[in-house]
Amino acid sequence: MNSMAVPFSFARTSLIAGNTFLEAVRQRLFLFLVLLAVALVAGARFFHEFDFGPDGGVPELKFLFDFGLGALIFFGSTLTITATAQLFFSEIENRTALTLLAKPVWRAEFVFGKFLGAWAVVGVFCALLTGLLAVLLWFRTGAILAANPGAFLHGGRIGLGDIAIVCGLQWLKFGVLAMMTLLVSSFSGTNLFSVVMGFFVLVICHLQAFAHQAYTRVEASSVALGLMIETLARVFPDFQFFNLADKVGTEAGLDAGLALRVAAYALAYILVFGFLAVFSFRRREI
Amino acid sequence: MKFSLTLPRSFRTGTVVVAVLAATGWALRPLAEPIREELRSAEPAPRLGSLSDALGQGMNVLGGLRAMLADFIYLKACLDWEDTRLDQTIAGLRLATAVDPSSLYFWLNGASMMALDMSNWRVDAEGGAYKVPKARQRQIDREQAALGLAFLEEARRFHPRAPTIYEKMAFIHHIRLRPAAEDEAGANAELLRAAELYHLASTQPGAPFYDVRLQASLLKEAGHFREAYDALVKIYPTLPKAPDDPGYARRPIKNPPPSENEVMAAQAGDVFGRIRDLEKQLGIAPGQGFQP
Numbered sequence: 001m002n003s004m005a006v007p008f009s010f011a012r013t014s015l016i017a018g019n020t021f022l023e024a025v026r027q028r029l030f031l032f033l034v035l036l037a038v039a040l041v042a043g044a045r046f047f048h049e050f051d052f053g054p055d056g057g058v059p060e061l062k063f064l065f066d067f068g069l070g071a072l073i074f075f076g077s078t079l080t081i082t083a084t085a086q087l088f089f090s091e092i093e094n095r096t097a098l099t100l101l102a103k104p105v106w107r108a109e110f111v112f113g114k115f116l117g118a119w120a121v122v123g124v125f126c127a128l129l130t131g132l133l134a135v136l137l138w139f140r141t142g143a144i145l146a147a148n149p150g151a152f153l154h155g156g157r158i159g160l161g162d163i164a165i166v167c168g169l170q171w172l173k174f175g176v177l178a179m180m181t182l183l184v185s186s187f188s189g190t191n192l193f194s195v196v197m198g199f200f201v202l203v204i205c206h207l208q209a210f211a212h213q214a215y216t217r218v219e220a221s222s223v224a225l226g227l228m229i230e231t232l233a234r235v236f237p238d239f240q241f242f243n244l245a246d247k248v249g250t251e252a253g254l255d256a257g258l259a260l261r262v263a264a265y266a267l268a269y270i271l272v273f274g275f276l277a278v279f280s281f282r283r284r285e286i
Numbered sequence: 287m288k289f290s291l292t293l294p295r296s297f298r299t300g301t302v303v304v305a306v307l308a309a310t311g312w313a314l315r316p317l318a319e320p321i322r323e324e325l326r327s328a329e330p331a332p333r334l335g336s337l338s339d340a341l342g343q344g345m346n347v348l349g350g351l352r353a354m355l356a357d358f359i360y361l362k363a364c365l366d367w368e369d370t371r372l373d374q375t376i377a378g379l380r381l382a383t384a385v386d387p388s389s390l391y392f393w394l395n396g397a398s399m400m401a402l403d404m405s406n407w408r409v410d411a412e413g414g415a416y417k418v419p420k421a422r423q424r425q426i427d428r429e430q431a432a433l434g435l436a437f438l439e440e441a442r443r444f445h446p447r448a449p450t451i452y453e454k455m456a457f458i459h460h461i462r463l464r465p466a467a468e469d470e471a472g473a474n475a476e477l478l479r480a481a482e483l484y485h486l487a488s489t490q491p492g493a494p495f496y497d498v499r500l501q502a503s504l505l506k507e508a509g510h511f512r513e514a515y516d517a518l519v520k521i522y523p524t525l526p527k528a529p530d531d532p533g534y535a536r537r538p539i540k541n542p543p544p545s546e547n548e549v550m551a552a553q554a555g556d557v558f559g560r561i562r563d564l565e566k567q568l569g570i571a572p573g574q575g576f577q578p
Contacts, residue, residue, distance in 0.1 A: 050357050052391045062388060063353045070351030187299065212322070234311025235304060241321050246388070258324055265317055272310045276303050283299060 006104040013109045013116065016100075020087050020117020025124070029082060034125060037075040041068045041132050045140070058156030060144070061137060062249055065158050068133035069245050072126060073170060079125055080174040081198035084118040084181040089191040097286050108278040115175075115182055115274065122174045130167035134160050162248045165259050172266035173242040177202060179273035186281035201236070208238035237269045356386030367399055370407045375399060376433075383440070393441035394454050401434025401458045427466035431458050449493035456483035460504065477508045485517070495525060495552045502560065515564040518557055519576050525552040 024030055040047075044067040048060060091097040091114075101110060137158050144151050181198040188194045212233045241262045247254050311318075363378025379396035386392070405427045412418045412426075438455050445451055460480035467473040481504035488497035498521040505514035526549050558578065565575040 047354065050354060052357055052360060052389065059389070059391075066353045066386075066388075067351065070354070074351065183303070187296065209322075231308045231311070234315075235307045236311075238318065238322070241318070241325070255324070258321065261317060261321055265314060265321065268314055268317070269310070272306065276306055280299050280303065283295060 006106075008106055009109060012105055013113045016105075016110060016113025017116035017120065020114050021120045023090070024083050024087055024117060024121040027083070027086070029086070030079065030121060030125075033075045033079045034128065037071045037125070037129055038132060040071040040075075041129055041136065044068055044071075044136065058152070058249065061140060061156065061158050064137060064140060065133070065163070065245070065248065068129065068136065069166065069170075072129045072133070072167060076122060076125060076129075076170060076174050077177065077199075077202055080118070080122050080177045081181050081202065082195055083121055084114070084178045085185050085191050085194035085198060087118055088114055088182060088185040089194070092286060093191075101286065107282050111182060111186070111278045111281055112274060115179055115270075115277075118178050118182075119175050122178065123171055126167055126171040126174070130163060133167070134163050137163065156249050158249045162254045165254055165256070166245050166248060169242045169244060169259060169262055169266075172263055172270075173239055176237055176239075176266050176269045176273065177205075179270050179277060180205075183273050183277040183280060186277045186284060202239070205236050205239040208233070208236055209240040212238065237265070241265060352386045353389065356382045356389060356392065359385060360389075360392055363396075367403070370410075372404055372407055375404070379437070383437075387441075387444040390441070390445055390448055390450060393438065393445070394450055397434040397437045397441070397454055397458070399434075400437055401431045401462055404433075405430035405462070424466040424468070427462055431462045431466065434458055434462075447490050449487040449490040449497065452483045452487035452490065453497065456480040456487065456500070459483065474508050477504050478510070481505045481508065481510075481513075488521075495521075499553070499557065499560075502564075506564065511564055511567050515561065515568060518561045518564065522554065522557050522561065522576070522578065525554040525557060527552075527554045 044064050047067055048063055091100070091110075097110070101107065138160065141152075141157065177198070180201050181194060184197045184201070185191075185194040188197065244254060244259060244262070359378055360382040363375050363382060366374040366378055379392065379399065382392045383389075383396065405423075408426045408430070409415055409418050409423055412422070415423065418426075435455060435458055438451050438458075441448075441451050457480075459476045464473050464476040464480070467476055481501045484497050484501035484504065487493055488501060498517055502514040502517045505511075505517065561576050565572075
């Protein structure tokens with residue numbers, strides 16, 4: 001049946017997303033990564049023993065925040081790439097995609113459904129770790145203040161709102177990463193290729209800031225060369241935009257306007273990568 | 287044989303994907319550029335000047351866990367320091383601070399290693415303090431002090447309001463550069479520079495009370511009695527004299543009152559004594575001087 005005979009349906013998309021979500025949370029990989037990340041964040045206080053900074057006060061909170069965010073970013077990236085690729089390929093390998101797409105279901109519905117399901121799983125992961133990190137920091141802030149009421153007189157206190165914004169931006173970054181993984185999966189032949197490419201893309205996107213700076217340093221001998229260099233620097237999104245964690249606890253603090261603009265940047269890329277994934281997947285023979 | 291100019295489908299798809307992404311990058315410029323500029327202005331630009339700097343920031347690729355990673359790199363630098371491996375120690379310190387510039391500990395200890403310890407290593411490597419001519423030793427001291435001060439200047443970009451950085455700079459000028467000066471005027475200039483840096487430290491939030499005492503002490507040593515006197519007279523009213531001192535103005539919170547430790551650290555009695563000593567040296571008559 002031609003899927004174009006029926007209009008695009010958000011209901012069908014959400015149905016696919018719901019099933020993808022359920023499938024993902026039942027996976028052992030998800031539970032394993034959640035457990036590891038939770039253990040790491042919960043144990044951050046003990047890892048502070050390895051830190052050279054002084055106990056108590058701003059450095060300790062900064063270490064805990066950095067450590068917790070590090071766990072969220074590392075395991076979140078791993079979860080996003082592996083879960084997205086696995087959830088996509090499981091449909092292809094189990095031939096359920098054939099059955100599904102034989103029905104009046106748009107390939108766009110399939111791609112966006114898979115994305116939303118995977119992104120929701122990563123969202124649960126992020127929410128869990130953010131909550132845990134917030135509780136940990138709140139508890140330590142209280143303890144530090146009890147011991148030294150003037151500990152945060154000159155700043156350095158990490159607000160719960162700031163934690164939520166920084167972790168929320170990471171979730172948006174994972175959204176872009178998930179869509180990029182889906183784009184790779186839409187033409188890749190194996191799950192492994194998608195996962196490896198997903199990690200490569202992650203590294204490339206994080207290095208965009210350096211690439212951009214390096215390109216701008218090159219003195220282009222002609223306008224055409226300059227244009228080409230500039231274009232190359234703009235093919236991948238810049239993941240350093242999402243690293244606003246360094247602003248947390250500083251005097252200037254986190255700029256909510258900046259965070260909103262970064263969020264808009266992420267949503268724009270999610271849509272573009274989504275449409276490209278659909279474009280590529282439409283041409284794929286299953 | 288028949289040739290076809292039709293491109294493979296995968297190539298066409300790939301071309302479309304790259305073209306759309308490039309177009310998206312261009313279209314998002316008005317959104318992305320201000321973000322990039324804002325992030326760049328708030329934080330020092332990526333330091334790609336040396337391999338270790340670039341490598342350190344490259345390690346930030348996956349974000350987070352930087353503090354832990356930097357701790358291990360610093361630990362390795364300390365092992366190199368124990369074995370007096372100069373190049374490796376510097377490289378390790380640079381790498382640790384590139385990975386996690388937020389740790390003041392790395393900057394301060396790293397600067398001490400560069401400015402104070404390494405000049406001794408270099409003198410030892412050239413035959414020891416008895417063999418190496420004094421002029422050459424002074425030159426090495428100045429070179430290493432310059433390295434440590436440059437390291438602290440870099441730290442100041444990340445911690446512009448940390449009094450400890452100014453204190454460390456002052457210490458290097460006082461302890462290392464002053465004895466390494468070519469002549470008396472040079473030595474005096476280093477002393478005054480150290481006093482100026484202690485003054486800068488004392489104006490930073492959370493600065494310890496002793497910064498002004500050190501400033502005044504160095505000014506006095508350089509023969510600048512009036513400046514030393516003014517500095518002490520200015521600081522004295524803000525020092526806590528007792529745990530329930532109502533005039534304690536230094537800390538902007540009302541409760542709790544200054545602790546015993548703070549009162550001891552302030553050494554208001556000692557400061558008062560120094561004020562009276564300076565009044566004698568300045569020839570200020572009793573009763574005409576400072577009245578608390």
